[in-house]
Amino acid sequence: MTAVDDNRYLRGAPVAQRILDAVREEALAATAEGWKPKLVSITVGDVGAVDVYVRNQRRKAEAVGFDFEERNFPASVAAAELEAAIHGMNADPRVTGIIMQRPLPPSLPVRTMQRAIHPLKDVEGMHPSSIGNIVYNELDLAPCTAAASVELLKSTGLELKGLEAVIVGHSEIVGKPIAFLLMSEGATVTVCHHMTRSVAAHARRADALFVAVGRPRFIRADMVKPGAAVIDIGINTERDEDGKERVVGDVDTESVKDIASWITPVPGGVGPVTVSILLRNTMVALRRQRGLYEANYGAS
Numbered sequence: 370m371t372a373v374d375d376n377r378y379l380r381g382a383p384v385a386q387r388i389l390d391a392v393r394e395e396a397l398a399a400t401a402e403g404w405k406p407k408l409v410s411i412t413v414g415d416v417g418a419v420d421v422y423v424r425n426q427r428r429k430a431e432a433v434g435f436d437f438e439e440r441n442f443p444a445s446v447a448a449a450e451l452e453a454a455i456h457g458m459n460a461d462p463r464v465t466g467i468i469m470q471r472p473l474p475p476s477l478p479v480r481t482m483q484r485a486i487h488p489l490k491d492v493e494g495m496h497p498s499s500i501g502n503i504v505y506n507e508l509d510l511a512p513c514t515a516a517a518s519v520e521l522l523k524s525t526g527l528e529l530k531g532l533e534a535v536i537v538g539h540s541e542i543v544g545k546p547i548a549f550l551l552m553s554e555g556a557t558v559t560v561c562h563h564m565t566r567s568v569a570a571h572a573r574r575a576d577a578l579f580v581a582v583g584r585p586r587f588i589r590a591d592m593v594k595p596g597a598a599v600i601d602i603g604i605n606t607e608r609d610e611d612g613k614e615r616v617v618g619d620v621d622t623e624s625v626k627d628i629a630s631w632i633t634p635v636p637g638g639v640g641p642v643t644v645s646i647l648l649r650n651t652m653v654a655l656r657r658q659r660g661l662y663e664a665n666y667g668a669s
């Protein structure tokens with residue numbers, strides 16, 4: 370069977386489209402009322418790995434009626450200079466949301482830079498004061514990739530309450546927030562990382578397996594429970610035999626798709642949903658900014 374007609378594939382496109390349709394409707398209404406959403410993407414240096422992400426952000430942002438601006442800084446930019454530029458965007462009323470693409474050059478402290486983005490404009494939900502919200506079960510503006518992964522799991526129709534979920538990878542931006550989102554939904558959550566004694570032993574128990582490690586084919590068929598839902602978050606670039614570059618996830622999709630009941634393809638799985646959640650988060654930020662403005666100055 371081909372990737373297109375195999376119904377084990379849990380494809381991102383329909384989930385992403387549903388989100389984008391709702392965002393577009395809200396964005397058009399807000400624009401008509403003088404509140405056009407604008408997203409600013411910050412990249413530092415020449416980071417090929419984020420090109421696809423930023424390209425898709427622009428394409429989808431424009432498709433739903435947002436303004437989109439790319440700000441690229443040289444890898445040599447000083448922390449104080451980048452911070453000052455972010456403060457300028459914080460103060461600019463035309464800017465609704467700011468996303469700082471990772472990775473940053475090692476010379477820049479990620480957490481300090483992330484903290485420079487005002488929480489009201491933090492559309493990734495990665496400011497230390499934003500990320501706390503998911504601990505308190507406030508889930509409407511959660512880190513995009515984590516929210517996208519959980520959204521895809523929900524689209525299977527599986528009952529999340531009591532579900533055995535295993536996450537491989539515990540980064541601040543992906544694995545940890547997925548764990549909090551799933552706990553909020555009532556799942557029983559196990560988080561694996563490089564010190565875990567046997568990732569395979571945990572993974573085999575999972576009704577839902579989330580993989581965010583950054584290594585092609587890390588999860589093989591013998592690590593998956595029959596009938597499980599496998600959410601492959603990895604985005605890795607590989608060269609095949611004839612030298613062509615291709616994007617692969619962290620799961621050995623070819624073998625795992627015969628065991629799992631659902632598997633997200635890469636590309637075409639989590640990635641497109643991540644982009645649509647980023648735009649949805651921008652609308653949440655806009656609503657909050659507008660609410661604050663109107664509370665202070667009255668409705669416009």
Ligand SMILES: NC(=O)C1=CN([C@@H]2O[C@H](COP(=O)(O)OP(=O)(O)OC[C@H]3O[C@@H](n4cnc5c(N)ncnc54)[C@H](OP(=O)(O)O)[C@@H]3O)[C@@H](O)[C@H]2O)C=CC1
Nearest residue numbers: 514538539540543562563581582583602603604639640643
């Ligand atoms: N689709 C999307 O929207 C996005 C996709 N990604 C992709 O997801 C993947 C992960 O990204 P990210 O979380 O940022 O990556 P990080 O490198 O920050 O995290 C990788 C995680 O994997 C763990 N790990 C590494 N080796 C092993 C091992 N042998 N056994 C168990 N765990 C291991 C690490 O654990 P430890 O820290 O203990 O070493 C770490 O927690 C990448 O492929 C990335 O490109 C990322 C962001 C968005």
Ligand SMILES: Nc1nc(=O)c2c([nH]1)NC[C@@H]1CN(c3ccc(C(=O)N[C@@H](CCC(=O)O)C(=O)O)cc3)C=[N+]21
Nearest residue numbers: 419422425469470471514604616636637638640641643
């Ligand atoms: N602060 C920050 N947050 C991130 O979430 C973040 C980041 N930095 N840095 C880079 C990684 C990577 N990432 C992708 C998201 C979507 C696609 C995507 O849309 N992929 C499509 C297209 C793939 C293709 O066309 O080849 C797909 O998977 O189908 C790709 C990559 C987010 N990341």
